Amino acid sequence: xxxxxxxxxxxxxxxxxxxxxxxxxxxxxxxxxxxxxxxxxxxxxxxxxxxxxxxxxxxxxxxxxxxxxxxxxxxxxxxxxxxxxxxxxxxxxxxxxxxxxxxxxxxxxxxxxxxxxxxxxxxxxxxxxxxxxxxxxxxxxxxxxxxxxxxxxxxxxxxxxxxxxxxxxxxxxxxxxxxxxxxxxxxxxxxxxxxxxxxxxxxxxxxxxxxxxxxxxxxxxxxxxxxxxxxxxxxxxxxxxxxxxxxxxxxxxxxxxxxxxxxxxxxxxxxxxxxxxxxxxxxxxxxxxxxxxx
Numbered sequence: 001x002x003x004x005x006x007x008x009x010x011x012x013x014x015x016x017x018x019x020x021x022x023x024x025x026x027x028x029x030x031x032x033x034x035x036x037x038x039x040x041x042x043x044x045x046x047x048x049x050x051x052x053x054x055x056x057x058x059x060x061x062x063x064x065x066x067x068x069x070x071x072x073x074x075x076x077x078x079x080x081x082x083x084x085x086x087x088x089x090x091x092x093x094x095x096x097x098x099x100x101x102x103x104x105x106x107x108x109x110x111x112x113x114x115x116x117x118x119x120x121x122x123x124x125x126x127x128x129x130x131x132x133x134x135x136x137x138x139x140x141x142x143x144x145x146x147x148x149x150x151x152x153x154x155x156x157x158x159x160x161x162x163x164x165x166x167x168x169x170x171x172x173x174x175x176x177x178x179x180x181x182x183x184x185x186x187x188x189x190x191x192x193x194x195x196x197x198x199x200x201x202x203x204x205x206x207x208x209x210x211x212x213x214x215x216x217x218x219x220x221x222x223x224x225x226x227x228x229x230x231x232x233x234x235x236x237x238x239x240x241x242x243x244x245x246x247x248x249x250x251x252x253x254x255x256x257x258x259x260x261x262x263x264x265x266x267x268x269x270x271x272x273x274x275x276x277x278x279x280x281x282x283x284x285x286x287x288x289x290x291x292x293x294x
Contacts, residue, residue, distance in 0.1 A: 005160065
């Protein structure tokens with residue numbers, strides 16, 4: 001891990017911290033999701049970073065991969081998860097927090113459990129514990145509060161232009177004896193009142209470059225070049241491309257997806273349709289030092 005990786009991730013983390021603090025004060029029930037997403041993304045750019053991926057805004061049972069489309073009319077309500085990241089030179093600071101917009105005791109308990117699980121997981125990492133032991137801490141925190149940790153979502157390593165790389169960091173005891181080595185990682189407990197599993201829902205409008213290639217359509221080739229220049233291999237969304245190219249971008253995305261050049265993620269929905277809370281932070285491990293940057 002080089003100096004540029006550490007310094008860029010720290011700078012991205014500083015932007016995350018500032019925006020997160022502000023967002024907690026202005027996100028309210030009834031706000032259009034598209035307004036929330038675009039305000040956060042605009043603030044990232046204003047602060048000198050770039051969005052590492054489209055702002056994810058999962059309501060209740062929607063655990064991940066929900067970003068508003070260009071013509072979205074959905075408003076914020078219930079248990080809202082705000083997952084956003086900042087990238088500088090391709091180095092990412094990833095983060096998420098949850099808000100109770102329904103004044104619900106159960107939602108507040110879920111949020112408290114995911115925040116505590118994150119805190120305990122980071123403490124476990126600082127103590128040099130194994131992935132299995134980290135997962136155990138998260139799982140036990142959830143069960144002690146009467147909830148379940150979502151087992152098929154996990155934390156992850158982060159490398160330049162790779163949001164999910166290397167090791168996965170479990171939210172349950174997977175009996176792994178691996179200890180995290182020097183690097184950059186995102187820890188993200190998901191806690192639910194439900195079964196603790198997510199399934200693939202509808203297409204999300206969030207994409208990522210899957211492989212190199214080309215298509216015959218001129219518009220699609222133009223948009224592919226723009227994607228590579230602007231986002232490299234980090235995730236992007238149809239909303240961003242419609243803003244740049246108009247709705248013709250949707251046809252081009254379809255061509256690129258059919259050609260296998262880009263992959264479209266699906267909404268990830270809790271299996272029993274129960275609400276999910278998420279808390280996430282990015283850490284840098286250098287020697288025996290564990291630094292929380294978000």
